[in-house]
Amino acid sequence: MHYKRKLKEKKLNPAQILVLGFAGLIIIGGILLNLPIASVDGESIGFIDSLFTAASAVCVTGLVVVNTATYWTLFGKIVILMLIQMGGLGFMTMATLVALLIGKRITLRQRLVIQEGLNQFSLEGVVKLTKYVIMSTLIIEAIGAIILSTRFVPIYGIKSGIWHSIFHSISAFCNAGFDITGNSIVPFVGDAVVNITLALLIIIGGLGYTVYIDLTRNKEFKSNTLHTKFVLLSTAILLITGFVFILIIEYNNPKTLGNLPFIDKITASMFQAVVPRTAGFNSIDIGGLTKATSFLMIILMFIGGSPGSTAGGIKTTTFGVIILTIYSILKGKSDVDVFRKRIPYELIFRALAVLGISLFLVVFVTMILTLTESENSFLDLLFETTSAFATVGLTRGVTSDLSSIGRLILIFTMFTGRLGPLTLGFALAKRQDKDKGNFRYPEGKIMIG
Template identity: 65%
Template sequence: MITIDNNTTIEQLKLNPAQVLVLGFGALILIGATFLNLPVASVNGKSIGFIDALFTSASAVCVTGLVVVNTAAHWSMFGKIVILILIQVGGLGFMTMATLVALILGRKITLKDRLIIQEELNQFTLSGLVKLTKYVIVSTIMLESLGAFFLSLKFIPIYGPSTGIWFGIFHAISAFCNAGFDLIGSSMEPFVDSPIVNITIGLLVIIGGLGYTVYIDITTQKNYKRYSLHTKLVLIVTAILLVIGFFAIFFLEYNNPDTLGSLSFGGKLMAALFQSIVPRTAGFNSINMGAVTSTSAFIIIILMFIGGSPGSTAGGIKTTSIGAIVLAIISVVRGKNDVEILKRRISIELVFRALAVTGIAFCIVSIVTMILTITESGASFLDIVFETVSAFATVGLSRGITPSLTIIGRLVITITMFIGRLGPLTMAFAFAKKRNNNKGVYRYAEERIIVG
């Protein structure tokens, strides 16, 4: 039994980095919920209720974007600023923000801090973590500022200078952090054929979903051949998913009058490309998700489940996980003992880790889906699966059932978003450590089983 008093610290509790991250993000969600529950956070001057405040706070911190109330209409400027801060801190990671504060105050970054940063940024070693954190902060500010500038060019003529600049800043941060919160009221549907909005938000989402390790590699290594295998695999899988998503949505929705049917050919191309980008955990939509065909919805579910890349603001099982699994399958089919790509070999331990992350994710999605089929009896099975995967992969796309969720349903989705933001990554590391603890101690005799 652990007794906690005022003098108890994280060091005394012997918490590992993964546990610190869980507690840190949990505390951040509760703090955000407390502020959003204040009457001043709502336009009508009334408290929204702690459950809905908790849901919104979790959605912001976990950079998901699912909402139970219209963000533009319900929240006051105070509430919107709180949501924006939660998105930024949640996207970068609370330890990254804590490191920024420590650097400003001149405080030393301890070994414990570095271990937590390593876990949060999904890095292999402790070396260069503080330098990486500085790069993350500076590059984020630069990219978000650039995105805000271009978005403001479109928003200022429509909403006026002050509102246009505010909208540009909010949506640039929301896009880069892959959050999907919007102040328009109907996401990006009014700008479905706007090149500047689609391209700016699309690029911010893609860059935010690639991961800091990847674009450090891209900016420092000018030659593709010198990129790390991680960077190459991320770029290859990302490109494949974008192409598959684009062609699938373009052809399946081409004549759908409620989605792409009424748009010009150029508008259809732009909308299809945008909707192939955002399921990578961004959560914006330029067409009505509730009106897409069942086939398109299923493809979007798969894209959401895979998500972005490790060390990024995106969720899902990650591009490298699905890449490692597919490569392992190819190796088995070809009768090879090693998992290979681009004249390099991937260790079997990493394949096991990818399988563990995917298996855990599938189990969580299945369990949550079963629970919601009981609590949300009025919703279709496809809509429930869509909502569940969107919450777990921290995407934020919905087919319209989020505002009508029961109290139990909202709590379940809140927990799902939290697990999706932290679960697969921390669980994968936990499995790896447990496996390493037994390495070299003993091995049982091998025996064959029949599979396939």
């Protein structure tokens, strides 16, 4: 009896199951990509590189150590695409799909893990939400692939064109940034159809499924939930700000926008303002960006997309809550409010915790990389670290030159970035109830600022 009780006590909580599930996917993907059949030259890429690629795919990042288009065979590319899809949806969502297909009952424990994975406040309707997530994802990706095929099929032929369309549609919606063109979207820098389609897929993928549901139920903005309003407002501000700054700063830069026609400058600026939301495509040379634009992209990458989506980063809502808190303090207000709603102090504390730990991780990893990859500039390493943490995939040409230690560090960073801030909020929320006692300590004063 004592042995059984100890086993019960050792049951994993939902956050731990998520971590182990994603880790398992990465290891399996690494093993498959390490097989000789996965590479064009018929030789194993090496486990560290295969693990890096698998981690980048599962964490929907897009950083690569080899050219995806030329190095991997069809088998290798299919493995990468499957890892992207499972990583974007979440392994528990895929497990739920299998359970639903075979008619298996979804247990309470599984519902708790789904709740954690989809970043929901309650258990109510999580299975229904999972079904919606799966169906909406497949439909949106199919529509994206059909539109992209109008441009890719004439260029690559029917079979290859359809394959390119499916791959890039899934990669964009899951905010992964993997490409099989060989040079990301640079060959299509002036193609409005390709740029707009991929940009919309990235934006939709980064909004979050709860936002989709709310928008389908409530057509008018004023009828939407506070979360939806906050996500849409913060997303719009970040996209417009990024577009304007990139266009102005890079307008005459011959390495990026300088030699493009005016309409292509608009298209490229729009696209590059979207991709830091954690989808690492690029239509211009990232290494040629000015330092000002590179730093702006670091900020945009760090913020990332929205909760419950395929995007990474600290999330738009976290950033928005912190900005509103600062504004309220400056105005001398005791409450933080938006859209005539007051934001609870627990959410503010959680946002500050996510920001603090995320900043610490990025700074710490960058410091280590300055020691292990000393031949690269500080800006390039900070850019690379932020891109890995926020699961973006943009790079200034550092990834392929990383040492084995550097690659292992970035694997950890991608993994932590994909799961850390997400699970941290729920972990803090759970501890909050446990920490409530029947007494409170007396108030103390500390000088701030």
